[in-house]
Amino acid sequence: MSTLRSRLPAVTGHRLFWPLVVLVLLIAANTVYRPSFLSVELKNGHLYGSLVDILRLSAPLILVALGMSLVIATGGIDLSVGSVVAVSGAVACLYISKQPDQNSLGGVVTALALAFGVALLLGVWNGTLVAVIGIQPIIATLILMVAGRGLAQLVTQGQIITVNSDPYRTIGVGHLVGLPFAIIVALAVTLLVAVLTRRTALGMIIEAVGGNAEASRLAGVRARRITLLVYVVSAACAGIAGFMMTANVSSADGNAAGLWVELDAILAVVIGGTSLAGGRFYLGGTIVGALLIQTLTTSVYAMSIDPQTALLFKAVVVIVVCLIQAPAFRARLRRRAATPTPPTTPAEQQKEQVPA
Amino acid sequence: MSQRHPVLTMTAISKIFPGVRALDGVDFRLFPGEVHALMGENGAGKSTLIKVLTGVYGTDAGTVTLDGARVSFTGPMQATAAGVSTVYQEVNLLPNLSVAENIFIGREPRRLGVVDWRAMRRRATELLARIDLHIDVTELLGSYSLAVQQMVAIARAVDVRARVLILDEPTSSLDADEVAQLLRIMRQLRDDGIAILFVTHFLDQVYGIADRITVLRNGRLVGEWPTAELPQLALVEKMIGKELDALESIDADAGNDPEAVAAGPPLVTAEGLGRTGSVAPFSLTIHQGEVVGLAGLLGSGRTEVARLFFGADRADQGQLTVDGTPTTIRNPVAAIDRNIAFCSENRRTEGLVGELTVRENIILAMQAARGWLRPVPRRRQDELVQRWIEALSIRPANPDLPVRNLSGGNQQKVLLARWLITEPRLLILDEPTRGIDIGAKTEIQRLVVKLADGGMAVLFISAELEEVLRLSHRVAVMRDRQMVTQLTNDDTLDADRVMNAIASGGHEEGAPA
Ligand SMILES: Nc1ncnc2c1ncn2[C@@H]1O[C@H](COP(=O)(O)OP(=O)(O)OP(=O)(O)O)[C@@H](O)[C@H]1O
Ligand SMILES: [Mg+2]
Secondary structure (H helix, E strand, O other), rough: OOHHHHHHHHHHOOOOHHHHHHHHHHHHHHHHOHHHHHHOOEOOOOOHHHHHHHHHHHHHHHHHHHHHHHHHHHHOOOOOOOHHHHHHHHHHHHHOOOOOOOOOOOHHHHHHHHHHHHHHHHHHHHHHHHHHHHHOOOHHHHHHHHHHHHHHHHHOOOEEEEEOOOOHHHHOOOOEEEHHHHHHHHHHHHHHHHHHHHHHOHHHHHHHHHHHHHHHHOOOHHHHHHHHHHHHHHHHHHHHHHHHHHHHHEEOOOOOOOOOOHHHHHHEEEHOOOOOOOOOOOOOHHHHHHHHHHHHHHHHHOOOOOOHHHHHHHHHHHHHHHHHHOHHHHHHHHHOOOOOOOOOOOOOOOOOOOOO | OOOOOOOOOEEEEEEEEEOEEEEEEEEEEOOOOEEEEEEOOOOOHHHHHHHHHHHOOOOOOOEEEEEOEOOOOOOHHHHOOEEEEEEOOOOOOOOOOOOHHHHHOOOEEEOEEEOOOOHHHHHHHHHHHHOOOOOOOOOHHHOOOOHHHHHHHHHHHOOOOOOEEEOOOOOOOOOHHHHHHHHHHHHHHHHHOOEEEEEEEHHHHHHHHHEEEEEEOOEEEEEEEEEHHOHHHHHHHHHOOOOOOOOOOOOOOOOOOHHHHOOOOOOEEEEEEOOOOOOEEEEEEOOOOOOOEEEEOOOOOOOHHHHHHHHHOOOOOEEEEEEEOEEEOOHHHHHHHHHHHEEEEOOOHOOOOOOOHHHHHHHHHHHHHHOOOOOOOHHHHHHHHHHHHHOOOOOOOOOOOEHOOOOHHHHHHHHHHHOOOOOOOOEEEOOOOOOOOHHHHHHHHHHHHHHHHOEEEEEEEEEEEHHHHOOOOEEEEEEEEEEEEEEOOOOOHHHHHHHHHHHHHHOOOOOOO
């Protein structure tokens, strides 16, 4: 039964097979271009290298994408995460810049708490618009996507606020036990979200709401609370990502911070196998998706592909990944490739969705 | 008859889903001008055979010929274009479009290249009038009951003027009148030479109309017979694959005595409960251990009554009393809090979450009541799910399959299990045996009697009057969204008296006092 032959399709058919293949290919291409790409060094007890950099730079995207996964699982979408990144970064930097001693740990912690609180409020705002007032998620979060940028501008008064705070910088570029601090934070939040959704019944309930909202309501699910909750989680994740992004450059730019991160996050979620229609979500997939996107972005810079073609290049890779993941496309490929001998692959997925 | 050539032949069809051999070398043929009943238990492979035929699924082996030419459809659209028109088991029209649009989608009447909306409305209205359905065709389809949606799907399929018409359990939520209409239309089409493939679990409909019967069991062909040569008992034995005595029908007067339960403590009392535009104020008391049946025609407001008890819709007048305490039930959460459960007739849109597994669907209501912070322990899940998979013989008996991969009848059982594990005190069942095979149907009916014996109150809705009469202690009769009368189910109550009450709006003539 479990010969290699019969197992092979199970491997290639796995959700994450193609994203992982593309990820490996990207890394290979980078290595060919610059052989030192794979090397990781230990300097002063800290790990350095391109791979470590990619991980570190992925951290904020991973966070945003985690929150986005939950929102998308309920059948919603959160376009405002980029603005939340900007606002939380701006609030934190503003508060720190007003401190007499920017290096005081207490001041930084207060700044983080304050900014995190603001992010939570923004999440409650989104959640209220969607769950209580009943505005379509794409519109509801579009409001904050636009208004949030304005809010960030207001906080920074149109300036770029620079801070000179070592504790704050640590969030972006510091190290802990040899690893970049940002990676550890991303890991911790990932674990937290995984435990929150999979050790409790939250994950299943989210999937029920996303899979069939009316059936869930009639089964007694308090769909409103759940919906509100996922938007708050999403904003919280974006808030933390905001710290990382601004700490990376020690400055908050209301205009540029987190710009377009919502699109990268949505892509990461979709590449990870979660459907935009809602329902089942896969946190592991989301992380692979985020790593893929970040590797792509980094490669584009590293290979000094000129900025005009860079975006195009990125788009092409994303389209390819999405295509080879689509069941309909794969069924077509398989049919085309069908040899005279009858196929030994197990039954192909249903082609069209006509339930029962 | 043997001179003619079949219009459709399926030979040695096999279809394997991961872990399930849904069809195994099945042959099937369909002659022009015949109604051919495809029979089998839940999960036997009937719907799969149909979907393989129309190209919803690819086959793993076997061939299909239409008019002597080999075909392999890539999807329902192509099948329709080739003259094979299908009504699938689950109504799969578009609830967000109007009735008229649903009927003409893909073949809209056009004038000068643009859709002629007026002609579309007119023709849709005419078409529905032919099957005695008088509704506003500009309304969204989703605003109508499942039975109406089913009729619309049938009207659409019939209007396509196909050579082969496939009806997969088209009558599962229809009342006697609509069934009669449908059978009339089917006879007419048959006489015009159209070949009809008909799937149903109602034996009387089979014997009323089918010329020929093919029986499947566990994905295998059992055989094909002219209807006249296969008596009802023999048919059932072929379907279940064993002698019939294991399936004795339930005792007509099993369970509690109607007088006795009505004298017992009331569990839920509705006084003047109603909702504008949905159902007129009514009063109804359901006692512990009592089964109250709701009878009435299509659109008479049976489901609406059920929804008010459960808070699926909010009542805007009247008072509900549960256990002697006046309460308002504003939403399902409040109802479940008071141990009321509601098993919707529309399992696809209001019942199951197709993507989730059998296990998850079964524990959903229980989990929702506990709140997400207190997950039902895995061991308890296994225990409950296993128990009900066995009790209701849900097949395949694998709790980790996505529920949408189950056959229609088995999905219905999963929905039932979801509510049974919550051990409700009032169980509202809206068409609980819809699409369920005869064996399992008796099982479920017996279960209802047993639960009532154990003190559970049941509000039972079914388009099958016979079933309502068999189970209920009392029958509340609905007509035009009003509850017109309530009849105690003593020895004198029969289908005729209930039909009379429906027809006369509750003013029984010549009935015993
Ligand atoms: N998409 C699918 N994926 C996996 N298994 C499936 C799928 N569709 C059907 N099956 C399985 O194939 C078998 C036959 O199902 P089918 O729907 O054909 O039964 P049926 O005879 O129509 O039953 P019913 O009377 O309940 O409608 C069942 O065991 C079912 O679980
Ligand atoms: Mg079926």
